[in-house]
Amino acid sequence: MSTILEFRDVHYAYPNCQESLRGVNFSISEGAKVALVGPNGAGKTTLILSCNGILRPTSGEVLFHNSPLRYDRSSLRDLRKKIGLVFQNSDAQLFAPTVYQDVAFGPVNLGIAKDQVKALVQRGLSAVGLIGYERRPPHLLSGGEKKKAAIAGVLVMEPDVLIFDEPTSSLDPAGAADLMELLDELNVQGKTIIISTHDIELAYQWADDIILMNSGLVIHQGPPEKVFMDPALIAATNLRTPAVLETFTELVARKILSGPKAPRSVLHLVNCLEQSLNRQRDAKEYGSISVCNVDTVPAEMIHCWVQTHPNHRKGAMGTRAKHLATVEEIVLDYTYDVIDKCILRALIGESSLILTSTGMVQRVERRVFAFDEESGIRIAVDLTALDREVPQAPHSLLQGDHRECQSGPQK
Numbered sequence: 001m002s003t004i005l006e007f008r009d010v011h012y013a014y015p016n017c018q019e020s021l022r023g024v025n026f027s028i029s030e031g032a033k034v035a036l037v038g039p040n041g042a043g044k045t046t047l048i049l050s051c052n053g054i055l056r057p058t059s060g061e062v063l064f065h066n067s068p069l070r071y072d073r074s075s076l077r078d079l080r081k082k083i084g085l086v087f088q089n090s091d092a093q094l095f096a097p098t099v100y101q102d103v104a105f106g107p108v109n110l111g112i113a114k115d116q117v118k119a120l121v122q123r124g125l126s127a128v129g130l131i132g133y134e135r136r137p138p139h140l141l142s143g144g145e146k147k148k149a150a151i152a153g154v155l156v157m158e159p160d161v162l163i164f165d166e167p168t169s170s171l172d173p174a175g176a177a178d179l180m181e182l183l184d185e186l187n188v189q190g191k192t193i194i195i196s197t198h199d200i201e202l203a204y205q206w207a208d209d210i211i212l213m214n215s216g217l218v219i220h221q222g223p224p225e226k227v228f229m230d231p232a233l234i235a236a237t238n239l240r241t242p243a244v245l246e247t248f249t250e251l252v253a254r255k256i257l258s259g260p261k262a263p264r265s266v267l268h269l270v271n272c273l274e275q276s277l278n279r280q281r282d283a284k285e286y287g288s289i290s291v292c293n294v295d296t297v298p299a300e301m302i303h304c305w306v307q308t309h310p311n312h313r314k315g316a317m318g319t320r321a322k323h324l325a326t327v328e329e330i331v332l333d334y335t336y337d338v339i340d341k342c343i344l345r346a347l348i349g350e351s352s353l354i355l356t357s358t359g360m361v362q363r364v365e366r367r368v369f370a371f372d373e374e375s376g377i378r379i380a381v382d383l384t385a386l387d388r389e390v391p392q393a394p395h396s397l398l399q400g401d402h403r404e405c406q407s408g409p410q411k
């Protein structure tokens, strides 16, 4: 992967203050999911503001696609299209009288034609699941909706890199999970995502690269399991060990578990335990995972399939899938960490349906395949379960009459 963003010995001091960045070095690969972690006052926000030229280093260099940033007005305007920043406090980012005007602000400023602006705004709002909110005043939105509106305003500029300062602060657990799913969706579409966070559990599970900061310096960069396994780093930064990792370490200390690779999730931990207990498992006992692409399968058909498979657990990944579940009144068992939760169910013989959208379908397949490789267990993933059953739907269904849905195969 090529480097997209790099800091070389970056120093920064706010006017009449001591240095907040004291020689920062790191590089970020294109398409990475990066978490910037460190105690209060470490310099995370200052670093973020230096990424897209809001702050200019007092010395050192910031490089984007291997070229040093230029700070003239036109270069900065181009740069801010490519590196979008979502602030911690959405109220600081939303200022127009309506959501539409807010999201349209960037493209309008660039002099883009009205029709094109409209299409961009629709695409941005659709990506974050805020279609229908166009006329709403931003200050009347919930915290999660405000955050999404702010993200839509950044997305319409079609950035390569999206940076979020404390994306989940002020969101409830479901809202936070929803937002992190959205960031994953954007990452799957090819965007590099950087977040700053105090949430260690989130950073450990979500990121594939951790940048650890303290006192204006990057003191370490590396994969989460390495960073959080290092007691000296944890102590130096006032952090704590993520729960899954702490449990794993305790089990290793008690010789219940061994293994060079620390688990990143509950699923991995459970699998390590089962392997260590040498539990014999019969392949016939496993459940399967059916995957439905909500972009290609008619909503009525999905509704019908769900009704005729009441024993399947249901999860939705991504904004469009969650929206469809709401509209079709499909009660979801899982709205975050969906793939792992469905694999956990499959391991105890329960089958699941994952609703998702184009681009994310392969992610499910890849994730389950990676688990299969790691564990030696084969969980069946059915990508065409719903397509196969379309012809069996009563004709009335395809006209949207949900109540007619009585037949269909059952597990």
Ligand SMILES: Nc1ncnc2c1ncn2[C@@H]1O[C@H](COP(=O)(O)OP(=O)(O)OP(=O)(O)O)[C@@H](O)[C@H]1O
Binding pocket: 014, 015, 017, 020, 038, 039, 040, 041, 042, 043, 044, 045, 046, 047
């Ligand atoms: N506008 C400012 N003027 C002067 N000093 C500032 C300003 N903003 C931040 N600082 C100082 O810079 C240092 C780094 O602050 P920064 O906000 O970047 O840290 P942070 O890691 O984001 O902290 P937190 O996790 O608490 O948000 C701190 O000592 C802070 O007091």
